Amino acid sequence: MTAGPYSNEQDEQDHLQRPNPNLFHTQPTFRADSPDLDKLKGQAQSDWTLDTPGIGLALALDYYRFEAFATKHERDARCGPTSHRDVRYHAATAKDLKLNRVSLEMIACGHNIDHPRFDEVVTPLFDAAFRRLIGDLVEAPKHSEGVLASSES
Secondary structure, eight states: OOOOOOOOOOOTTOSSOOOOTTSEEEEEEEOTTOHHHHHHTTSOGGGOOTTSTTHHHHHHHHHOOOEEESSHHHHHHHOEEOSSTTEEEEEEOHHHHHHTTOOGGGOEEOSOTTSTTHHHHHHHHHHHHHHHHHHHHHHSOTTOOSOOOOSOO
């Protein structure tokens, strides 16, 4: 993943849902030489527990997501270190979203619920996730069993 200024460049032929050009995005980057990565190698994920050496990085890889903000200033303020020493946030361009195959329903809201522009940011993200969920349900074959739709990407 590369960092750079926000851009509205979009490939109209892209089959991914077009991200909202009115939002500013961050992306998590992970330190490739993290000592935790070596601790996890060679261990089956099914054997991992909270006591597994390096589990903090595995949890961080699942937790940190691309995020959306209402303003460039708020996005830039979010960039930098996170609570995990091997994870940092950087500004994400439309090209970064495309390269990482990130569509609108996969992006998290960067604002807390008390933020004055929370609804402005979360509404298109929620709507996209809901459309995907309903689409999965509608496309499921009749009399299907098991998981028909999931909020997981």
